[in-house]
Amino acid sequence: MIPIGFLEFGITDFVEVLIITMVLFYLYRWIRGTFAIQAAVGLVFIILVNAAVSAMGLSTINFILRGILDVGILAVFIIFQPEIRKLLYRLGQNTNIDRFFVQSNSEDIIDEVIEAVRNMSHTQTGALIVFARSSTLQDLVDVGIQLDARVNSQLLQTIFNRHTPLHDGAVVIRSNRIVAASCYLPISQNQNISSVFGTRHRAAVGITETNNVFVVVVSEETGRISVAQNGSLTSGLSIQKLRSEMTKVLGDQDIEEDEVAFTPSQSELNIS
Numbered sequence: 001m002i003p004i005g006f007l008e009f010g011i012t013d014f015v016e017v018l019i020i021t022m023v024l025f026y027l028y029r030w031i032r033g034t035f036a037i038q039a040a041v042g043l044v045f046i047i048l049v050n051a052a053v054s055a056m057g058l059s060t061i062n063f064i065l066r067g068i069l070d071v072g073i074l075a076v077f078i079i080f081q082p083e084i085r086k087l088l089y090r091l092g093q094n095t096n097i098d099r100f101f102v103q104s105n106s107e108d109i110i111d112e113v114i115e116a117v118r119n120m121s122h123t124q125t126g127a128l129i130v131f132a133r134s135s136t137l138q139d140l141v142d143v144g145i146q147l148d149a150r151v152n153s154q155l156l157q158t159i160f161n162r163h164t165p166l167h168d169g170a171v172v173i174r175s176n177r178i179v180a181a182s183c184y185l186p187i188s189q190n191q192n193i194s195s196v197f198g199t200r201h202r203a204a205v206g207i208t209e210t211n212n213v214f215v216v217v218v219s220e221e222t223g224r225i226s227v228a229q230n231g232s233l234t235s236g237l238s239i240q241k242l243r244s245e246m247t248k249v250l251g252d253q254d255i256e257e258d259e260v261a262f263t264p265s266q267s268e269l270n271i272s
């Protein structure tokens with residue numbers, strides 16, 4: 001025990017402080033860029049004002065603010081309901097047992113997707129491809145057009161051809177197969193996403209906020225290639241960079257989530 005003033009500070013206190021700091025840090029990262037961060041700032045402001053008026057002996061204002069803070073815990077659950085739901089979603093997902101691909105032929109699939117993305121980028125064909133882990137996204141697949149096809153460059157280009165009925169929405173690739181097309185993804189409400197990105201890119205980010213998936217986007221307007229993961233969008237990728245990101249995220253099944261964090265180069269635009 002180390003005495004700090006009248007407090008005894010032991011190893012368990014240190015561990016507790018560390019855990020609370022980490023939880024607060026991850027909570028901050030979680031709600032950063034959302035409406036909830038403004039609500040959190042508001043709550044902290046009320047707590048600080050309450051402490052100040054209490055110290056100054058302003059009992060009536062203190063009484064009112066205490067009343068507000070007493071219902072604060074309920075307000076927190078109401079205000080942060082979308083964030084809490086996302087957090088529980090993420091906690092419920094097993095990152096190591098669930099895999100993107102069932103065998104080690106991820107290289108072939110990556111090659112097919114890269115080939116399709118290269119061509120669609122040149123022809124400015126809009127595309128949205130979601131790589132899901134084996135047992136995920138069923139609700140989304142159910143309302144799309146269900147397929148069961150080998151991942152093939154020409155098939156992907158045909159699906160996203162703007163003259164075909166399936167081109168709107170996302171393709172889902174799961175366990176080495178194209179399992180659905182025309183899937184509707186949740187749109188991200190992240191205010192940090194620039195207005196230059198429309199609903200296709202917002203949908204790419206949206207699905208990664210609540211699911212451990214990896215998304216590749218081709219812009220119809222510019223041919224620009226982007227990837228989304230963990231609620232972040234990295235835009236303006238070259239084909240080489242796309243390949244390295246895909247290999248990093250999808251190629252090695254056993255790497256930890258933190259190791260696949262994006263490290264965009266200067267020319268790429270990163271929104272998180």
Ligand SMILES: Nc1ncnc2c1ncn2[C@@H]1O[C@H](COP(=O)(O)OP(=O)(O)OP(=O)(O)O)[C@@H](O)[C@H]1O
Pocket residue numbers: 126127128167168169170183184185186187196197198199200201202203218219220221222
């Ligand atoms: N929620 C969604 N889920 C899946 N796909 C969507 C969703 N919203 C839009 N899209 C796809 O995005 C297309 C519209 O893209 P929009 O132009 O609004 O977005 P964008 O990000 O600017 O993309 P682009 O750069 O390709 O124009 C739709 O035709 C549809 O195919």
